[in-house]
Amino acid sequence: MDLNQAYYLVHVVDKKGFSAAARTLGIPKSRISRQVKALEDTLGTRLLNRDSRRMSLTEAGEAYYRHAKVALECMAAAETAVRQDKDALEGTVTLSCSVGVAQFALGRILPRFLAENPRVILQIQASNDFSDLISDGIDLAIRGHFKLLPDSGLIHRRLTEVPWHLFASPSIAQQIGPSGSPADLDGLPGLTLGWRPGGNSWSLQGPDGANASVPFATRMRSDDMVTLKQAAAAELGVVALPVYTCAEDVAAGRLSRLLPKWNAGLPEISLLMHGRRGNPPQVDALAEFLRREMPDVMNGVGG
Structure with missing residues (x-):
């Protein structure tokens, strides 16, 4: 024929x-x-x-x-x-991020990326210590930061800003009320993220550019957000955490947000990667996926 x-x-x-x-x-x-x-x-x-x-x-x-x-x-x-x-995309991508980002953000969206790219293998290095992309063989890293990241020769791509709020048990929230002020936090114990000493105050930003610093006595210190959320739900104190880590707990009634008009920080979330050219296609594809999906999921919208 x-x-x-x-x-x-x-x-x-x-x-x-x-x-x-x-x-x-x-x-x-x-x-x-x-x-x-x-x-x-x-x-x-x-x-x-x-x-x-x-x-x-x-x-x-x-x-x-x-x-x-x-x-x-x-x-x-x-x-x-x-x-x-x-x-079809094929190969391995190594991604570095904090434990909280892995648990509460990536776990909600990465299954979809893998379903769309069945030949891609993801290696996620979840740690609250920063990894060196070059020496540790990392392709991509998600970093939260309040200040500009140091110039390292890497490409920085802004993903989003993530508001931090104060959370506590519903009973503590009821005591303060929805129209409370930072002064109402006086005497409440704090639950601190990070195991190193220090950080015994909440730095709050309110309406019309108002700022407040509220000292507290630390009741528990941990670098694990799940542990801190459980402690807050058990009425052990007040904790400052990113909004995306507590969305499900608030919806389920385990936690309540305190001082709705005040934030406890607004760090920027960035994606770090190697030079603009020469990255394997599966790395570029995951980077683009994260740029598209992370803003919603980290602000408690998507996933």
């Missing part, structure tokens, strides 16, 4: 004429005519009845057209499948 000849015949029939087929394919009408005639000669039968004004399929032509069209569609589908397989 000469696929070119079959291809031309199918186009002539589909376009209802040699002239229309020639215009669609962008080739001379004479070439199509010669190819169809050569096909008829090979088969030893006429496939088309044609005169100067009309064209129709013979009985043999109808049978040939029906099978040829199916064969050509199958060939096109096979070619598409091979190209898609060739273009």
Whole structure:
């Protein structure tokens, strides 16, 4: 079977004429005519009845057209499948982030990226200590920061800003009330993120540029957000955490936000990666996915 000849015949029939087929394919009408005639000669039968004004399929032509069209569609589908397989992302991506980002943000969105890219393998290094992308072989890193990150030769891509709020048990929230002020926090114990000493005050930003610093006595100190949330729900104190880490607990009634008009910080979240060129395609694809999905999930919207 000469696929070119079959291809031309199918186009002539589909376009209802040699002239229309020639215009669609962008080739001379004479070439199509010669190819169809050569096909008829090979088969030893006429496939088309044609005169100067009309064209129709013979009985043999109808049978040939029906099978040829199916064969050509199958060939096109096979070619598409091979190209898609060739273009599919494949390989490993190593991503560094904090434990909280891994638990409360990435865990909600990365399954979708992996489902869309079944040949990609993700290695997530979740740690509250910063990793060195070069020496540790990291492809991408998600970093939260209040100040500009130092110039390291890496590409910094801003993802979003994440508000931190004060959270406590519903009973403590009821004591303060929805219209409370920072002064109402006086005497309440604090639950501190991070195991190192220090940080025994809440720095709050309120309406109209107002600022307040509220000291507290630390009741518990931990670098694990889950532990701190459980302690807050158990009425052990007040904790400052990113909004995305407590959204489900607030919805379930385990925690309540204190001082709704005040924030406990607004750090920026950035994506760090190596140079703009030369990254494997699976790394660039994950970077673009994170830039698209992280803003919503880290502000308690998507996921």
